[in-house]
Amino acid sequence: MNRVTCLLLVLVSMVHWTARVAQAQFGLEGPPEGSRLVRIEASFATNAIVPGKTALLGVHFRIAPKWHIYWSNPGYSGSETRIDLELPDGFKAGPMVWARPVVHATEWETTFGYDQETMLFIPVTAPAIIKEAEIRIGVKAEWLACDQICLMGSGSTSIELPVAKAGEPVVSLKDDPKSAFAKGLACVPVPFQKTTGTIARLEMADGGMALEVTGPTGGAEKIVFVPDFTPGVTSLGGVMTPATIDGDRYRILVPLGIKPDNALGRPLEVAGVVLFGNNRQDPAVSIRMPIRP
Amino acid sequence: MLRRNTLLACLGLVAAAGLVAVATAMPVTPAAPLTAAAAKIGEKAPAFKLKDLEGKERSLSDFKGKIVVIEWFSSKCPWSGSKSRNSVHSTGQVAKLLTNLKKADKDVVYLAIDSTARGMTMDAVVAADKKAVESLKIKNPVLVDFDGKVGKMYGAKTTPHMFVIDGEGVLRYSGAFSDRADKNYVLDAVTAIKNGSTVSPTETRPYGCGVKYSGR
Numbered sequence: 001m002n003r004v005t006c007l008l009l010v011l012v013s014m015v016h017w018t019a020r021v022a023q024a025q026f027g028l029e030g031p032p033e034g035s036r037l038v039r040i041e042a043s044f045a046t047n048a049i050v051p052g053k054t055a056l057l058g059v060h061f062r063i064a065p066k067w068h069i070y071w072s073n074p075g076y077s078g079s080e081t082r083i084d085l086e087l088p089d090g091f092k093a094g095p096m097v098w099a100r101p102v103v104h105a106t107e108w109e110t111t112f113g114y115d116q117e118t119m120l121f122i123p124v125t126a127p128a129i130i131k132e133a134e135i136r137i138g139v140k141a142e143w144l145a146c147d148q149i150c151l152m153g154s155g156s157t158s159i160e161l162p163v164a165k166a167g168e169p170v171v172s173l174k175d176d177p178k179s180a181f182a183k184g185l186a187c188v189p190v191p192f193q194k195t196t197g198t199i200a201r202l203e204m205a206d207g208g209m210a211l212e213v214t215g216p217t218g219g220a221e222k223i224v225f226v227p228d229f230t231p232g233v234t235s236l237g238g239v240m241t242p243a244t245i246d247g248d249r250y251r252i253l254v255p256l257g258i259k260p261d262n263a264l265g266r267p268l269e270v271a272g273v274v275l276f277g278n279n280r281q282d283p284a285v286s287i288r289m290p291i292r293p
Numbered sequence: 294m295l296r297r298n299t300l301l302a303c304l305g306l307v308a309a310a311g312l313v314a315v316a317t318a319m320p321v322t323p324a325a326p327l328t329a330a331a332a333k334i335g336e337k338a339p340a341f342k343l344k345d346l347e348g349k350e351r352s353l354s355d356f357k358g359k360i361v362v363i364e365w366f367s368s369k370c371p372w373s374g375s376k377s378r379n380s381v382h383s384t385g386q387v388a389k390l391l392t393n394l395k396k397a398d399k400d401v402v403y404l405a406i407d408s409t410a411r412g413m414t415m416d417a418v419v420a421a422d423k424k425a426v427e428s429l430k431i432k433n434p435v436l437v438d439f440d441g442k443v444g445k446m447y448g449a450k451t452t453p454h455m456f457v458i459d460g461e462g463v464l465r466y467s468g469a470f471s472d473r474a475d476k477n478y479v480l481d482a483v484t485a486i487k488n489g490s491t492v493s494p495t496e497t498r499p500y501g502c503g504v505k506y507s508g509r
Contacts, residue, residue, distance in 0.1 A: 144502070231494070231498070232494075259494075
């Protein structure tokens with residue numbers, strides 16, 4: 001066996017090995033099927049349900065290599081990931097809390113979503129009185145997984161939790177920074193009102209309304225605004241808007257198209273996230289502001 | 294012995310390469326946003342002439358005076374022409390829409406256009422579409438936009454992506470097939486046009502697979 005043959009064997013085996021590892025992990029021995037491309041697991045913010053209190057339920061998505069699923073605004077194409085909960089009587093849930101998306105840009109399109117893994121959250125509010133000692137929450141998720149092709153997938157799981165007695169202390173997963181829950185929560189964008197130095201405001205620019213966001217770069221070199229889905233309000237700046245950086249501050253100006261007839265009965269608002277880098281753990285700031293026509 | 298040592302070294306390299314490959318993350322780089330020069334609501338819908346699956350040419354002008362509904366279609370997409378529990382065809386949503394559209398306007402025209410051709414030949418696109426039409430019992434004509442020019446003129450992003458054009462050739466609705474529940478925006482738009490009332494909404498966010506154009 002000469003060196004060239006050896007090198008070829010290394011390369012071929014490398015590709016084959018990577019594919020085999022992915023297949024073994026996600027059970028892709030047969031043709032790809034959307035439900036086998038993503039694994040879900042549910043966890044709860046606390047080790048017990050506290051009557052009358054709201055806490056987050058997290059759904060951990062593990063995604064097969066090369067494939068991605070979508071954020072609330074998929075971008076140029078795609079379909080958002082959905083979670084439905086089956087709750088005991090008297091419980092309420094929602095709205096969904098999204099982790100920051102990653103930008104998936106190809107020669108043809110730019111979309112927003114998640115690869116490798118992510119955790120999405122839903123606040124669950126328990127009724128003031130719970131008779132049962134333990135409750136079960138069913139979780140159903142549905143996704144569009146895309147690589148070169150797109151496949152619909154779904155999965156279900158459930159979580160059983162004891163009900164805390166009055167005055168009984170509960171343990172919070174958020175307090176354990178090594179937990180998947182805390183790591184997932186760290187990927188949720190911070191509302192701009194809770195950051196230091198970020199200013200978001202609506203202004204008139206070139207005869208129309210625009211969203212202006214300014215703030216500290218935090219050392220990030222690439223900063224973009226990605227609009228969320230807001231019926232009746234569209235970003236005229238393209239699928240995402242890059243920031244201009246001046247020293248240690250950035251500025252983003254997003255011209256807005258406002259058509260109240262297209263609001264589908266919802267209040268007009270502008271929303272989106274400012275992404276400081278394109279890794280899952282990179283910081284992100286969320287913007288959500290009402291618009292009065 | 295030398296050969297055996299080379300082989301062992303090689304296998305060691307294979308193992309190491311495999312581990313490195315597993316540990317390497319897929320890099321993703323942001324690119325410039327895609328901006329399509331799309332047809333606009335309230336303006337003349339772009340004219341087109343395309344062949345259907347039998348090779349017959351059909352143009353928008355053939356339907357002058359009639360309301361035309363266009364569905365962007367792909368035989369490969371589970372929201373569209375690929376059999377799945379979400380497909381607007383295999384779940385019977387298009388058949389139901391066609392029935393309701395005919396009740397609203399007996400002359401309405403419903404066309405599907407397939408602009409997904411990346412990595413495919415024209416013959417392969419036609420063959421895949423014919424297979425989907427047969428298996429999903431699709432009744433409406435399917436036109437093939439192999440070079441994607443028509444899709445880009447309309448700004449078709451997803452399959453399905455719906456467009457409604459009135460009898461004057463003006464684009465009146467662009468967006469989703471429905472709210473993914475009971476409300477069908479296409480039926481609402483056609484009904485409003487037929488009744489002479491205002492179309493609302495005129496634009497919604499389409500959902501589905503991205504249109505895989507053959508090139509840009």
